[in-house]
Each structure stands twice: as structure tokens, then as C-alpha cells.
Amino acid sequence: MRQGTKHKIMDSAERLFAERGFSDTSLRLITSHAEVNLASVNYHFGSKKELIQAVLMRYLEAFMPQLDRAMQAHLDSEQAPSLDDIFNAFVEPLLSMNEQRKHGTSLFLLLLGRGYTDSQGHLRKFITHHFGEVLDRFQAAVRRAYPQLTEAEMFWRLHFTLGTVVFTMASSAALRDIANADFNEQVNVETLIRKVIPYLAAGVGAPIQQQ
Amino acid sequence: MRQGTKHKIMDSAERLFAERGFSDTSLRLITSHAEVNLASVNYHFGSKKELIQAVLMRYLEAFMPQLDRAMQAHLDSEQAPSLDDIFNAFVEPLLSMNEQRKHGTSLFLLLLGRGYTDSQGHLRKFITHHFGEVLDRFQAAVRRAYPQLTEAEMFWRLHFTLGTVVFTMASSAALRDIANADFNEQVNVETLIRKVIPYLAAGVGAPIQQQ
DNA sequence: GTCTATAGTCGGATAGAC
DNA sequence: GTCTATCCGACTATAGAC
Numbered sequence: 001m002r003q004g005t006k007h008k009i010m011d012s013a014e015r016l017f018a019e020r021g022f023s024d025t026s027l028r029l030i031t032s033h034a035e036v037n038l039a040s041v042n043y044h045f046g047s048k049k050e051l052i053q054a055v056l057m058r059y060l061e062a063f064m065p066q067l068d069r070a071m072q073a074h075l076d077s078e079q080a081p082s083l084d085d086i087f088n089a090f091v092e093p094l095l096s097m098n099e100q101r102k103h104g105t106s107l108f109l110l111l112l113g114r115g116y117t118d119s120q121g122h123l124r125k126f127i128t129h130h131f132g133e134v135l136d137r138f139q140a141a142v143r144r145a146y147p148q149l150t151e152a153e154m155f156w157r158l159h160f161t162l163g164t165v166v167f168t169m170a171s172s173a174a175l176r177d178i179a180n181a182d183f184n185e186q187v188n189v190e191t192l193i194r195k196v197i198p199y200l201a202a203g204v205g206a207p208i209q210q211q
Numbered sequence: 212m213r214q215g216t217k218h219k220i221m222d223s224a225e226r227l228f229a230e231r232g233f234s235d236t237s238l239r240l241i242t243s244h245a246e247v248n249l250a251s252v253n254y255h256f257g258s259k260k261e262l263i264q265a266v267l268m269r270y271l272e273a274f275m276p277q278l279d280r281a282m283q284a285h286l287d288s289e290q291a292p293s294l295d296d297i298f299n300a301f302v303e304p305l306l307s308m309n310e311q312r313k314h315g316t317s318l319f320l321l322l323l324g325r326g327y328t329d330s331q332g333h334l335r336k337f338i339t340h341h342f343g344e345v346l347d348r349f350q351a352a353v354r355r356a357y358p359q360l361t362e363a364e365m366f367w368r369l370h371f372t373l374g375t376v377v378f379t380m381a382s383s384a385a386l387r388d389i390a391n392a393d394f395n396e397q398v399n400v401e402t403l404i405r406k407v408i409p410y411l412a413a414g415v416g417a418p419i420q421q422q
Numbered sequence: 423g424t425c426t427a428t429a430g431t432c433g434g435a436t437a438g439a440c
Numbered sequence: 441g442t443c444t445a446t447c448c449g450a451c452t453a454t455a456g457a458c
Contacts, residue, residue, distance in 0.1 A: 005441080021329065023235050026433060037443055042435060044441090117328060117381050118232065124385070152394040153406075159386055160410050163378025164371045170328045174335065175370055183363040195364075199371050199414040206413035209405075216423080237451060248425055253453060255423090425458075433450075440443075 006044045008034040011101075014055045018110035022052055022118050053126060056115060059108040060131060062100055066093035068134045074141040083145045083201040086138075091193055098189070105189045106169055113166030146205060157204045164203070168196060217255045219245040222312070225266045229321035233263055233329050264337060267326060270319040271342060273311055277304035279345045285352040294356045294412040297349075302404055309400070316400045317380055324377030357416060368415045375414070379407060 003011075012034035016025040027048055031038045045051040070089035074081040097104035115123030128135065142154060149157070168175070172192060179185045187195075214222075223245035227236040238259055242249045256262040281300035285292040308315035326334030339346065353365060360368070379386070383403060390396045398406075 021232075021234070023232070024329075027435090028433080037441095038434095039436075039444085040442065048434065113328070113378075117324070117378070118235075124382075152390060152396050155390060155394065156386075156403075156406050157410055159382065160375045160379055160407055163382070164375045164414075167324075167328070167374025167378045168371055171335075171370065171374070175367075179363065179366060183366065185363050192367075194420075195367050196371055198417040198420055199368055202417035203375075203410040203414035206409040209409050238453090239451075248423095249452095250426085250454080251424065259452070423458105425456100427455090427457100429452105429454080431451080431453100434448095436447080437445090438443100439445105440441105 005034075005036050005040050008036055009041060009044065009051070010055050010058065013051055014107050014111065015103075017052065017055065017114060018107050021114055027051075052123075056111055056123065056126075057130075059097060059104070059111065060127065063093055063097060063108065064131045064134050066096060068137060071134070071137040071141045075137065075144065080144045081141060083142070083205045084197070086141050086145055087197045087201050087204075091190075091197070094193060095190060103189075105193075106172060109166060109169035110172075113170040116162070116166060142204065148208060149204075150208075153208065154204075157206075161200045161204060164200060165196060168192070216245075216247045216251050219247055220252055220255065220262070221266050221269065224262055225318050225322060226314075228263065228266065228325060229318050232325055238262075263334070267322050267334065267337075268341075270308060270315070270322065271338065274304055274308060274319065275342045275345050277307060279348060282345070282348040282352045286348065286355065291355045292352060294353070294416045295408070297352050297356055298408045298412050298415075302401075302408070305404060306401060314400075316404075317383055320377055320380035324381045327373070327377060353415065359419060360415075361419075364419065365415075368417075372411045372415060375411060376407060379403070 009030060013025070013030045016030055016033065019025075027041050028038060030051075031041060041048070041051060045054060067090065070093065071086075074086055074089065094105050094108070097108045101107070112127075115127065139154065139158065142158065143149070143151075146154075172189070176187050176192070179187050220241060224236070224241045227241055227244065230236075238252050239249060241262075242252060252259070252262060256265055278301065281304065282297075285297055285300065305316050305319070308319045312318070326338065350365065350369065353369065354360070354362075357365075383400070387398045387403070390398050
């Protein structure tokens with residue numbers, strides 16, 4: 001089955017963006033990997049910036065509705081969810097990115113991390129603008145699990161959590177190599193996600209400090 | 212008091228590197244901010260790569276010996292330290308970066324984060340090569356606080372921790388603006404560090420999962 | 423040690439033929 | 441939609457005068 005030029009560009013671009021960051025990935029590199037003509041990027045996407053957004057959007061549009069359904073369920077349930085429940089609700093939507101595309105889960109998280117640290121946070125605004133309500137419902141679910149947490153404290157702890165995840169993924173290839181060499185541990189994305197969840201849940205659920 | 216060209220370059224470079232990342236910061240931008248000649252970078256540092264290493268090294272050489280003393284104390288003490296003790300030992304060395312230079316603490320952590328995500332991990336090797344023993348003693352202190360944790364599990368949790376900290380700092384300016392606007396909270400670097408420590412200690416100290 | 427001037431490379435983008 | 445050929449700006453690095 002022949003793949004269209006537009007999709008070939010996006011598939012090569014996402015891999016290279018994840019590996020090298022946005023500004024270290026040139027259009028020439030992308031088009032040579034995709035085996036398409038340089039000018040086709042501008043024909044199909046208009047500019048490099050719009051290509052970046054298209055690549056990220058393809059994942060977000062698949063991921064966010066799944067996450068939203070899971071959070072909605074935690075808000076509607078009779079019993080208040082635990083923090084472990086809430087963070088475990090991320091596992092399936094994240095892993096489903098792997099069915100959509102090879103290495104989809106890590107690519108998605110890597111791109112997310114790049115988006116939050118590269119390019120002065122332009123992509124941060126892009127995400128919160130398009131998916132703000134989903135993030136709000138996530139926050140509401142956490143509140144239900146740990147009502148004593150003030151809104152401000154929750155704000156900080158959820159950003160700590162985001163940092164943990166995206167940084168881990170950004171370094172995951174290197175870290176998995178080290179783990180393999182030093183501990184003879186074969187770690188795939190799924191076990192890594194299952195490793196990080198208790199850490200996150202414990203962090204968000206840490207006792208409240210007096211300031 | 213007149214500042215030498217070499218130091219003017221490093222001071223401008225560290226601020227711009229932290230704000231924009233290494234590859235999005237050109238030597239032209241650095242030298243124009245520093246109000247020195249473009250060619251002086253190559254005269255004093257040889258290349259852009261060596262400038263990056265010099266900037267990071269200046270912080271690491273001030274930070275690492277302090278951290279090492281604190282970890283040594285935790286290893287020598289009669290009583291085993293708690294995880295909270297260990298992570299609190301980072302506070303003073305980190306804050307002392309602020310005395311050395313204005314905004315030194317956040318700049319240092321920002322640079323560290325850039326070094327771990329930019330440039331395919333070259334800087335990661337640079338750091339572990341020069342300061343591997345300090346990191347080993349840190350690891351030994353954590354082991355003393357939580358002996359049940361396997362070496363492999365500790366490896367992962369400490370990297371989660373690094374991710375939490377560097378990502379938080381990488382976004383700290385934006386996050387502090389939001390917190391100020393939404394919760395009327397004035398957060399400086401010190402309160403942010405003191406906020407993150409319970410999160411980290413709880414995460415590293417999370418119950419051990421059966422795989 | 424500092425400057426100007428420039429070599430040499432690589433980047434994004436586009437015009438215009440097919 | 442796809443291609444070649446280029447434009448033009450920005451970059452690192454260096455040679456050589458002062």
C-alpha cells in the first residue's frame with residue numbers, strides 16, 4: 001500500500017523531532033529520510049512551524065478524548081478515586097498510541113516534552129488552548145481523590161508530575177541502555193510507565209507542608 | 212569595576228542558553244548582549260561547544276563539592292538519614308548558587324536540564340565523567356535511607372527526580388507567572404525548591420511494587 | 423586581546439517548469 | 441502534486457590588520 005507524501009513527511013518528522021528536537025531537525029533532513037522532495041513540505045504544510053503543529057496534533061487528537069473519558073468516569077463514579085486510580089487511567093490511552101504507530105507512546109511523550117521546553121513555550125499555549133477542558137477535568141478528578149490539597153499546591157504538584165514524565169521519556173532511550181547494561185534489565189515503554197506511576201501518585205499524595 | 216570579556220561572554224551566554232536552549236542561541240546573539248566582538252568567543256573558548264562546557268563547568272565546580280560534603284555527612288552520621296533529610300541537603304548548595312550570581316540557582320538548574328535533553332546527551336556524559344563519585348555518594352546515602360529499594364529501582368526513581376527538578380525549573384518563569392495570576396501566590400526559587408522536596412521524597416520513598 | 427572582513431556552510435522558503 | 445534551481449538570510453569559524 002502506497003503512502004501519501006504528506007504522511008511520509010509527518011512520519012519521518014515525528015521521529016526526527018523526538019530524537020533531535022525541533023530546531024536541530026532541518027526540513028532537508030526530514031525530506032531526505034522520507035524520500036520526498038524538499039519543496040513538498042511547504043506545499044503540504046506551508047511552513048516548518050505548521051508541520052510541527054500538525055505532527056503534535058495528530059497525537060493529541062487521538063489521546064485527549066481517551067483521557068477525557070477516563071477522567072469523566074472517575075468524576076462520575078460513586079466512590080472517590082484514589083490517586084493511583086487516576087494515574088493508572090493514563091496507561092491505556094498512552095499505550096494505545098503504540099497501536100496507532102510504531103513507538104507511538106514514546107514519540108508522543110517525547111514530542112510533548114520538546115513542546116514544553118523548546119520554542120519558548122509556544123506549544124504549551126497551543127495545547128492548553130485546544131485541550132484546556134480535558135486538563136480541567138483531570139484536575140477535578142485529582143481534587144476528588146485528595147480534597148485536602150489546596151488548588152495552588154495541586155497546580156504545582158501536577159506540573160512536577162508532567163516534568164517527571166516528559167523528562168523521563170526524553171531520556172528514556174539512553175536510560176534504558178544504561179539499565180540494560182548495568183542491571184541487565186530489559187525495560188520497555190510499558191514497564192517504564194508502570195514504574196513511574198507509583199512515584200507520581202506518591203509525590204502528588206505527599207503530606208501537606210506548613211509553609 | 213570592569214568585567215573581563217571572557218566573563219561578560221559567559222554571563223550573557225548562560226542567561227541566553229537557559230532561556231532559549233543551546234542551538235537556538237547564536238554566538239552573534241551572545242556577543243551582542245555581552246557588547247563584545249563576535250570573534251572574541253573563538254579567541255577565549257575556541258568554539259561554541261567549549262563555551263557551553265565552560266558555562267556549565269563554572270556552576271558544577273561550585274555546586275558539586277558542597278553537595279558532596281552534605282552527602283558525606285549523611286553517610287558518616289550515627290543514625291541513618293531519612294529521604295527528607297537527604298533531599299533537604301540539596302537546598303543550601305542550590306541556594307548558594309544565588310549568592311555567586313543573580314538568579315544563579317535557576318540558571319544552574321535550567322542549564323542542567325538543557326544539557327540532559329539537548330545535543331543527544333553529550334553533556335550527560337560530560338557530567339557523569341567529571342563528577343561520577345559525587346553522584347555515587349548521593350546514591351549511597353539514598354540506599355542508607357531506604358535499604359529495601361533495589362539498585363535498579365533506585366536508578367529509575369532518581370532519574371524521575373532529576374526530571375521533576377529540571378523540568379520544573381525549565382518552566383519555572385512561566386509557572387510562577389501563572390501561579391501569581393491565578394492564586395495570587397508570589398513564588399520565588401527558594402519556596403519552589405521547598406515545595407518540590409516533599410514531592411520528591413515521597414516519590415522516591417513510594418512503596419515497592421511487585422513487577 | 424580586539425577588531426573588520428570574509429570564507430564557507432546550512433537553513434527555510436519560493437518561483438516556475440513539468 | 442512534484443520537481444529543479446535558486447534566493448537570501450543566518451550561522452560558525454578564521455585570517456590578518458591593529
